[in-house]
Amino acid sequence: MKKYQKFALSLIAILLVIAMAGCQAKTTENESDSAPSNEEETTQETFRIAVAAPITGDNSEYGIGFNNAVKQMADEWNANGGINGMMIEVVTYDDKNSPEEAVAVANKIVNDGITAVIGHFSSGVSMAAAPIYVENQVVEISPSASHPDYSSIGEYIFRNNTVISHEAKAALDIAVNDLGKKNIGIVSIKTDWGVSTAEIVTGLIEDMADQGVVLTAHEEVIEGSDDYRPAITKLDEAGTEVVISVGMYNLLAPLAIQYKEINPDIELVGFSNSYSQELLSLGGEAVEGVAFPVIFFSESDQENIKTFVDSYNELYGSKPSALTAQAYDSAGIIFTAVEQVGADDPAALRDAVAELTYAGVTGTTKFDENRDVQKDFTKVIVKDGEFVLMNEN
Numbered sequence: 001m002k003k004y005q006k007f008a009l010s011l012i013a014i015l016l017v018i019a020m021a022g023c024q025a026k027t028t029e030n031e032s033d034s035a036p037s038n039e040e041e042t043t044q045e046t047f048r049i050a051v052a053a054p055i056t057g058d059n060s061e062y063g064i065g066f067n068n069a070v071k072q073m074a075d076e077w078n079a080n081g082g083i084n085g086m087m088i089e090v091v092t093y094d095d096k097n098s099p100e101e102a103v104a105v106a107n108k109i110v111n112d113g114i115t116a117v118i119g120h121f122s123s124g125v126s127m128a129a130a131p132i133y134v135e136n137q138v139v140e141i142s143p144s145a146s147h148p149d150y151s152s153i154g155e156y157i158f159r160n161n162t163v164i165s166h167e168a169k170a171a172l173d174i175a176v177n178d179l180g181k182k183n184i185g186i187v188s189i190k191t192d193w194g195v196s197t198a199e200i201v202t203g204l205i206e207d208m209a210d211q212g213v214v215l216t217a218h219e220e221v222i223e224g225s226d227d228y229r230p231a232i233t234k235l236d237e238a239g240t241e242v243v244i245s246v247g248m249y250n251l252l253a254p255l256a257i258q259y260k261e262i263n264p265d266i267e268l269v270g271f272s273n274s275y276s277q278e279l280l281s282l283g284g285e286a287v288e289g290v291a292f293p294v295i296f297f298s299e300s301d302q303e304n305i306k307t308f309v310d311s312y313n314e315l316y317g318s319k320p321s322a323l324t325a326q327a328y329d330s331a332g333i334i335f336t337a338v339e340q341v342g343a344d345d346p347a348a349l350r351d352a353v354a355e356l357t358y359a360g361v362t363g364t365t366k367f368d369e370n371r372d373v374q375k376d377f378t379k380v381i382v383k384d385g386e387f388v389l390m391n392e393n
Contacts, residue, residue: 047086047343049074049334050109051327052119052129054097058224058250061278062121065324066143067092068316070118073331083338095120099128106132115139115346116334118327123147124192130157137346139353141333143326144273147196151371156350158371160330160362161323162295164193167271168201170293170377171244175269176213178291178379178390181242185216185235187255188246189223197246197271216240224250232259242267249274252290253283260286267291272322280385291390293377296325296362299387308361322362329360 051070053063067090074088082088091114095102102120106129109117117133117140120126126145133140134154142150142157146164151157175181184205188198198218205215216238219231232255235243243259245252245268252274259266270279270292279287298309298319308328312320320328337352358365363375379390 045086046089047083047335047338048089048091048112048114049331050091050093050112050114050117050119052093052095052102052105052109052117053121055092055094057096057098059097059121059248061276062144062248062273062321062323063094063097063119065321066118066121066327068312069320069324069328070331072312072315073328073335077335083335084342086338086343088335093119095125095129097121097125099125102126102129103132105129106138109133110136110138115343115349116338117141118143118330118334120145122191122193123150123196126150127153127192130154133157137350139334139346139350141330141353143330144323147193155371156346158353158367160326160333160365160373162375162377163372164197165200165204166374167293167377168197168204170379171269171271172201172204172208172213174291174293174379174390175242175244175267176208176211179242179267179269181267182211182213183216183239183241184213185238185240185243186218186246187228187231187235187243187251188218188220189248189251190220191223194220194223194246201244201246221247221251223247226254228255228258229262232262235259236263236266240266242269245270245274247274249276249279249282253279253287256283256290257286275380275387276321277318280382280387285385287382288385289382291379291381294322294380295375295377296320296322297378297380297387297389298325299389305361325361329358329362329365332360333358333365 051067053066054060055063071090074090078087093105095105102125115138120129121144123145126142127150130153134156139156142159144161145159146161148163151159186198186201188194205213217235221231252270256268268290272294274292275294309319337349337356341348341352354367365373380387381390
């Protein structure tokens with residue numbers, strides 16, 4: 001009897017070992033199906049690019065535009081066979097335009113084994129994520145970060161947007177030389193970008209003192225506020241003739257509406273981040289005459305721009321903004337660099353991006369030694385509810 005008991009116990013033990021081995025094999029198989037290893041990811045015939053931007057929240061229009069543009073560029077490459085036979089996959093991450101979210105997103109991008117990122121949107125958010133990309137050799141191209149210190153964070157950080165001081169000079173050129181005004185006021189949002197940009201504009205105005213240009217008043221406001229009348233009253237009482245709006249369209253549109261209730265003759269100048277169909281929708285008649293410098297003009301008759309705009313409009317039901325166009329070109333830059341050197345060596349990819357001269361819808365892009373770009377501005381003004389070239393209307 002004891003012999004049979006021993007045999008039974010041995011049989012049970014053997015069965016348990018077999019069962020455990022089967023469970024282990026099944027578990028391993030499931031992990032492989034749902035979460036491929038980094039080695040498998042890098043050898044599969046797909047190149048993955050991340051879009052990190054505000055897909056939800058107050059600035060979601062910009063993030064959605066980035067995502068749309070990168071997908072459009074990826075689809076165009078995929079329709080022609082991809083990158084040396086590799087299909088392109090766009091992976092979207094919502095940072096909600098929050099520095100804290102951006103850090104979490106950047107870490108997730110690194111953990112997901114992605115080696116190139118288009119994003120983030122605002123300078124402060126981009127700068128929060130950038131050190132993580134540098135440390136892990138992930139190429140980041142922001143289509144919109146304009147803070148002077150952004151690209152200096154590390155050699156993997158690029159911007160396909162001019163440094164804000166250049167755009168500020170172009171905005172002041174419109175205010176002083178095109179509109180003929182010398183009493184200039186500033187309304188800026190209380191964000192890192194708003195504060196630093198307002199300081200730059202203030203310094204540029206001071207440099208123009210010998211031309212009779214003066215800063216009448218500077219008012220800081222909370223982004224997304226509904227009532228700018230207290231700031232408007234101070235600006236108007238100070239004799240302001242033209243206001244430089246340091247914010248997005250969601251500042252410029254209500255500012256124009258409320259200011260023109262008090263002073264219908266006020267002139268307003270924005271930055272390229274206000275160049276959006278949303279400005280026209282929100283501002284209506286109040287944004288007539290609003291002007292700004294842009295790198296990209298959607299109404300251009302250049303063939304490559306018309307093709308891009310028509311395709312974007314057909315796909316997404318709206319015209320692309322300047323920043324959206326910069327995201328489109330940024331994706332093209334990455335894909336072209338991968339075509340040249342592949343995607344397995346991050347340092348080689350970084351070098352290829354740095355050395356590339358790329359002809360796109362926003363003009364010719366060539367990064368300088370600081371990984372910044374210099375591009376010409378076009379002056380745009382709102383007339384009859386549409387964006388038109390300034391001085392050609």
